[in-house]
Amino acid sequence: xxxxxxxxxxxxxxxxxxxxxxxxxxxxxxxxxxxxxxxxxxxxxxxxxxxxxxxxxxxxxxxxxxxxxxxxxxxxxxxxxxxxxxxxxxxxxxxxxxxxxxxxxxxxxxxxxxxxxxxxxxxxxxxxxxxxxxxxxxxxxxxxxxxxxxxxxxxxxxxxxxxxxxxxxxxxxxxxxxxxxxxxxxxxxxxxxxxxxxxxxxxxxxxxxxxxxxxxxxxxxxxxxxxxxxxxxxxxxxxxxxxxxxxxxxxxxxxxxxxxxxxxxxxxxxxxxxxxxxxxxxxxxxxxxxxxxxxxxxxxxxxx
Amino acid sequence: xxxxxxxxxxxxxxxxxxxxxxxxxxxxxxxxxxxxxxxxxxxxxxxxxxxxxxxxxxxxxxxxxxxxxxxxxxxxxxxxxxxxxxxxxxxxxxxxxxxxxxxxxxxxxxxxxxxxxxxxxxxxxxxxxxxxxxxxxxxxxxxxxxxxxxxxxxxxxxxxxxxxxxxxxxxxxxxxxxxxxxxxxxxxxxxxxxxxxxxxxxxxxxxxxxxxxxxxxxxxxxxxxxxxxxxxxxxxxxxxxxxxxxxxxxxxxxxxxxxxxxxxxxxxxxxxxxxxxxxxxxxxxxxxxxxxxxxxxxxxxxxxxxxxxxxxxxxxxxxxxxxxxxxxxxxxxxxxxxxxxxxxxxxxxxxxxxxxxxxxxxxxxxxxxxxxxxxxxxxxxxxxxxxxxxxxxxxxxxxxxxxxxxxxxxxxxxxxxxxxxxxxxxxxxxxxxxxxxxxxxxxxxxxxxxxxxxxxxxxxxxxxxxxxxxxxxxxxxxxxxxxxxxxxxxxxxxxxxxxxxxxxxxxxxxxxxxxxxxxxxxxxxxxxxx
Numbered sequence: 001x002x003x004x005x006x007x008x009x010x011x012x013x014x015x016x017x018x019x020x021x022x023x024x025x026x027x028x029x030x031x032x033x034x035x036x037x038x039x040x041x042x043x044x045x046x047x048x049x050x051x052x053x054x055x056x057x058x059x060x061x062x063x064x065x066x067x068x069x070x071x072x073x074x075x076x077x078x079x080x081x082x083x084x085x086x087x088x089x090x091x092x093x094x095x096x097x098x099x100x101x102x103x104x105x106x107x108x109x110x111x112x113x114x115x116x117x118x119x120x121x122x123x124x125x126x127x128x129x130x131x132x133x134x135x136x137x138x139x140x141x142x143x144x145x146x147x148x149x150x151x152x153x154x155x156x157x158x159x160x161x162x163x164x165x166x167x168x169x170x171x172x173x174x175x176x177x178x179x180x181x182x183x184x185x186x187x188x189x190x191x192x193x194x195x196x197x198x199x200x201x202x203x204x205x206x207x208x209x210x211x212x213x214x215x216x217x218x219x220x221x222x223x224x225x226x227x228x229x230x231x232x233x234x235x236x237x238x239x240x241x242x243x244x245x246x247x248x249x250x251x252x253x254x255x256x257x258x259x260x261x262x263x264x265x266x267x268x269x270x271x272x273x274x275x276x277x278x279x280x281x282x283x284x285x286x287x288x289x290x291x292x293x294x295x296x297x298x299x300x301x302x303x304x
Numbered sequence: 305x306x307x308x309x310x311x312x313x314x315x316x317x318x319x320x321x322x323x324x325x326x327x328x329x330x331x332x333x334x335x336x337x338x339x340x341x342x343x344x345x346x347x348x349x350x351x352x353x354x355x356x357x358x359x360x361x362x363x364x365x366x367x368x369x370x371x372x373x374x375x376x377x378x379x380x381x382x383x384x385x386x387x388x389x390x391x392x393x394x395x396x397x398x399x400x401x402x403x404x405x406x407x408x409x410x411x412x413x414x415x416x417x418x419x420x421x422x423x424x425x426x427x428x429x430x431x432x433x434x435x436x437x438x439x440x441x442x443x444x445x446x447x448x449x450x451x452x453x454x455x456x457x458x459x460x461x462x463x464x465x466x467x468x469x470x471x472x473x474x475x476x477x478x479x480x481x482x483x484x485x486x487x488x489x490x491x492x493x494x495x496x497x498x499x500x501x502x503x504x505x506x507x508x509x510x511x512x513x514x515x516x517x518x519x520x521x522x523x524x525x526x527x528x529x530x531x532x533x534x535x536x537x538x539x540x541x542x543x544x545x546x547x548x549x550x551x552x553x554x555x556x557x558x559x560x561x562x563x564x565x566x567x568x569x570x571x572x573x574x575x576x577x578x579x580x581x582x583x584x585x586x587x588x589x590x591x592x593x594x595x596x597x598x599x600x601x602x603x604x605x606x607x608x609x610x611x612x613x614x615x616x617x618x619x620x621x622x623x624x625x626x627x628x629x630x631x632x633x634x635x636x637x638x639x640x641x642x643x644x645x646x647x648x649x650x651x652x653x654x655x656x657x658x659x660x661x662x663x664x665x666x667x668x669x670x671x672x673x674x675x676x677x678x679x680x681x682x683x684x685x686x687x688x689x690x691x692x693x694x695x696x697x698x699x700x701x702x703x704x705x706x707x708x709x710x711x712x713x714x715x716x717x718x719x720x721x722x723x724x725x726x727x728x729x730x731x732x733x734x735x736x737x738x739x740x741x742x743x744x745x746x747x748x749x750x751x752x753x754x755x756x757x758x759x760x761x762x763x764x765x766x767x768x769x770x771x772x773x774x775x776x777x778x779x780x781x782x783x784x785x786x787x788x789x790x791x792x793x794x795x796x797x798x799x800x801x802x803x804x805x806x807x808x809x810x811x812x813x814x815x816x817x818x819x820x821x822x823x824x825x826x827x828x829x830x831x832x833x834x
Contacts, residue, residue: 031707035714039366041733041743041753043446047714053441082358083499084517092517148548155556164352164544164553166519253352253544253553255518263355263518263545268707 077271103176108183116191139185235291361498378483378506404469472738641737667696
């Protein structure tokens with residue numbers, strides 16, 4: 001409990017630094033949101049008025065100050081492109097992104113553990129080779145390509161799963177696979193190495209000598225210890241997985257936060273970019289704190 | 305490619321069955337039962353555009369995706385038909401006084417907005433007051449700058465008086481941004497009008513049933529519509545940003561119609577028996593424009609030389625054959641005021657000759673700015689650069705993302721725009737010569753939309769005269785002259801090709817209305833099957 005409290009305390013400075021970074025970056029890259037919002041057929045007078053309405057004619061420091069004051073009151077501003085409050089937009093979209101990320105993690109961990117353990121315990125070299133090569137392939141497949149291939153196979157050719165959009169649980173299957181398979185490959189490789197490593201340790205031999213059943217030796221003594229490095233790997237990959245939602249949500253037309261940010265960057269919709277990055281950053285910090293808590297629960301040595 | 309994955313053998317199914325994740329999802333997703341007695345047509349059509357509508361406020365829109373949904377929900381007083389002729393819509397008939405500035409519109413009786421408000425002359429007056437309100441600052445305000453005042457004559461008659469006789473008045477009133485919104489809902493919702501499903505109300509054949517941003521916009525047939533009611537009960541707009549995914553969704557049957565087809569996929573889709581590609585000439589053209597304040601483009605001969613040096617037939621054939629036709633003027637053939645001046649021939653000798661005359665016998669170095677936002681934008685710049693190389697002009701290519709690109713253009717004084725030759729997609733949303741030439745080539749104090757700072761005294765005079773001319777023949781003669789100047793004599797741009805507007809649909813879909821303005825509407829569309 002104390003740990004979670006500490007993590008939340010750590011969240012505040014991280015968010016301040018991130019907000020400052022994001023704010024500087026969106027203002028440093030070229031591109032004027034007022035011009036893009038007005039469209040190419042608009043007159044300069046219209047563009048000027050839009051710029052004034054948005055407060056973009058003020059110095060950047062003033063703009064940042066206003067952003068922070070409002071953000072502290074829970075107001076992330078309004079989208080330049082659509083005029084919808086950023087907070088509301090994120091609330092509407094976050095569930096889709098969370099489902100995707102959770103599905104991706106579940107797939108990565110589930111498939112990765114099964115394949116990795118299978119490869120490590122397999123007595124037949126062929127099985128180990130096939131599983132290891134498969135995980136290497138999965139770990140090195142770009143998710144964009146994978147997404148299109150999954151769509152081609154499961155939607156266009158076989159017609160089993162819907163290709164795009166959301167609505168039923170089936171809609172999330174392909175995006176979760178596109179998002180999670182790469183991590184599953186990495187988890188499988190880490191699991192295999194870690195299980196192999198643990199299998200050779202003395203404490204397993206000791207357990208067997210005590211007469212503990214073989215499955216208990218493997219699960220309670222072997223896997224439990226092998227899981228630690230895997231867990232930290234998963235924690236580290238959460239950030240990458242959330243970044244992956246930008247691509248996967250765009251390809252599968254999932255109306256999540258990732259796609260919102262991608263569109264916002266193209267339109268230089270500053271408030272949307274800032275809001276999206278802040279929320280995603282907060283998620284990464286929280287998830288990392290959670291993995292830390294879990295690591296402590298698994299490992300008596302670091303249990304305080 | 306498809307044959308490779310088309311195995312439906314038992315082995316393949318058993319292999320997939322081991323993936324429990326996939327299997328369980330199929331079990332919950334595939335729970336549909338057999339349809340009852342199959343009707344001849346489905347009661348909904350699903351359309352995938354590249355982006356969601358940004359707003360459903362016609363006075364505040366500048367993008368195609370918003371426009372094509374708006375055209376289903378709202379109507380202007382008069383409208384374009386499929387051959388770009390202007391026909392009655394909310395106004396049954398209209399006439400202009402001999403003074404050329406007083407236009408009277410007689411409204412259709414018994415028209416109601418989706419919220420039940422009746423359409424009358426006062427509603428029309430309030431609409432023009434709304435789009436012209438400088439405080440509200442709607443994006444389309446500059447389109448209507450010629451309007452002096454709008455008066456209610458009687459409940460079904462409205463009079464619009466312009467500041468000067470304006471030759472393009474009718475196409476402007478037929479523009480999607482002239483659509484009439486319910487004054488009751490517009491006043492009640494204020495700035496939020498058009499941003500959510502309950503903040504929309506027009507007179508069109510469809511009303512907005514629900515709108516989840518970036519997910520789906522559902523339009524439902526308006527049963528109180530005054531004209532022929534919509535053919536299909538629901539039209540669903542489901543945006544898919546990724547082009548390859550959009551094509552796959554059409555091929556898998558997830559969606560019935562798509563727009564913005566990637567150029568490279570058009571031939572494959574055309575070859576498919578279950579998919580139809582509809583192409584038609586539009587208002588769009590692809591140009592490379594000159595910044596005429598930069599040397600050596602201050603000299604018209606240099607600009608002509610560049611134009612003659614480009615092998616357009618080869619570019620069209622090799623890069624864009626599936627969606628382009630050679631340009632024949634500064635306007636496209638379906639626009640009012642267009643004059644056929646012929647294709648610019650590929651003539652490198654003449655280009656070298658002109659360069660010698662202009663004092664550049666050994667050519668010069670220059671830059672071409674482009675953006676992948678336009679289909680084949682980068683490839684086109686590369687092709688142009690390689691053609692220019694053959695007459696001694698060395699061009700470096702600079703590639704920008706869209707947001708960076710428009711910043712070079714909008715609202716800058718000439719000294720601040722570093723670009724020399726830059727890509728530009730032209731497409732006047734009124735399909736008229738005035739909007740197609742005046743904002744982009746007439747001399748302006750700042751660049752307005754004249755991003756190349758083009759300036760030609762005779763052109764300015766002709767354009768001004770044409771704008772105030774209401775006699776059709778005189779107007780045509782003036783615009784023909786204007787096109788001769790800017791296309792041939794003192795070129796403001798290299799016109800590469802006219803863009804065809806294309807949409808693709810399942811062959812089960814009938815009654816689509818792709819329009820030259822680059823939008824597709826669905827009021828007559830049906831999907832056969834159950």
